[in-house]
Amino acid sequence: MTHLAVLGAGITGITTAYALLRRGYQVTVFDRHRYAAMETSYANGGQLSACNAEVWNNTATIIKGLKWMMQRDAPLLVNPKPSWHKYGWMLEFIRHIPNYRENTIQTTRMAIAAREHMFRMAEDEGIDFDLERRGILHVYHNYEDYEDAKKVNQLLVAGGLERHAVTAEEIRAIEPALQGSYYAGFFTPSDSTGDIHKFTRGLADACERHGAGLLFDADVTALTATGGGIRVDWQDAAAPAGTAPEGHSQQFDGIVICAGVASRKFARMFGDRVNIYPVKGYSITVELKDPESWPKAPYVSLLDESAKIVTARLGDTRLRVAGTAEYNGDNRNIRADRIEPLVRWTRRHFDVDTETVIPWTGLRPMMPDMMPRVAKGRQPNVFYNTGHGHLGWTLSPVTAETIADIIRAEYPRQS
Helix, strand or coil: CCEEEEECCCHHHHHHHHHHHHCCCEEEEECCCCCCCCCCCCCCCCEECHHHCCCCCCHHHHHHHHHHCCCCCCCEEECCCCCHHHHHHHHHHHHCHHHHHHHHHHHHHHHHHHHHHHHHHHHHHCCCCCCECCCEEEEECCHHHHHHHHHHHHHHHHCCCCCEEEEHHHHHHHCCCCCCCCCEEEEECCCEECCHHHHHHHHHHHHHHCCCEEECCEEEEEEEEECCEEEEEEEECCCCCCCCCCEEEEEECEEEECCHHHHHHHHHCCCCCCCCEEEEEEEEEEECCCHHHHHHCCCCEEEECCCCEEEEEECCCEEEEEEEEEECCCCCCCCHHHHHHHHHHHHHHCCCCCCCEEEEEEEEEECCCCCCEEEECCCCCEEEEECEHHHHHHHHHHHHHHHHHHHHHHCCCCC
16 A cells, blocks of 8 residues: 655645545654644634635735835734845745736635535534634725725636625624624625634544554654655654654655645755745634623624734634734744734724633745645655645645645555
8 A cells, every 4th residue: 555644734734644545545644743733723713715815916915015014013014134035935926916817716716616625524524623604704994995805806706706795784784793884895605714723633533543644743854755755754852851852764655745834845855946935824812701702702704804804703612813914934923013903903893801812823834826836746756735825724625635636646556
């Protein structure tokens, strides 16, 4: 039986492992953390959002980014400190502006297709992940933003998305807990939300039940193409302080790199260029402590377009609020001046108690064209499913199927 290594136990790695198991492969998953979904798949915005499939490669994004550079609480923030990787990535980002329309439509189609796989996996494996299938509501505060949104909506509809305009009165009817005044909005009834961490952990357990090996606390140090496949070298990331970590090595027939922002480093070991840049996002989880507070928080998922902030209801007792994009390298520090706008926005829009707020940050693995890398590498036994950016939760179920089919073409004897 063909034995494949999967690097990364986030949403992309685990869905990839599951798709490979369903095709009859032997699979071993590596992750440097002790559990699955402990980095970017831990506490994201929670939206399974085809309605957010617009790629960022347009002139308006660049103009806003320049305007916001000196504003510490801006939705998009760029650290101006020189970096060859950052500024090279941005130049490549600009070169993909002509592909904006095509890539937005393609991403929309992928997001719609991913739903079927996501819901099937959850149903087949009995995974409870606080799924809310109540749609996603985009709201706009003024005429100008709404008119710009109409153009984006045309591309989403061209990609097959059911999405329609709503008035200010309809916004209040769709989500009564939302306070404030709005010009208009768009509603996507077929989109949904859920807890990415609970889903990924549940699917990881399912992979283990189906025979996958899950190697946690495994810090991969080297990947080497050999005559018959791929050698993975790793160390014990949980070695006690003061002791040398034990080294390990294992041979595989092939490898799939799904390692988020670390994918760029691993790709270089095979001579491949996967130009991922880490774009930091922040979230807060508001604990809704008593039943009286539950109806005061939204159950319908929201996206405030001017603030670039999204919400997701995770069961009765939690509200996830997330947003911002920060170009600041491989920096995982939680900054108070980036968390505070999320708390302030929550207080302004909902009558909820923010006494208990859990902050979090994660690094989105973004390609310059905003499209995931789902392809073979230069080496015959190396494959990539990575670079999903802000849509990893939304797109991974379908890209996992795509890469599994590519691999099956290379190793066709599996059941």
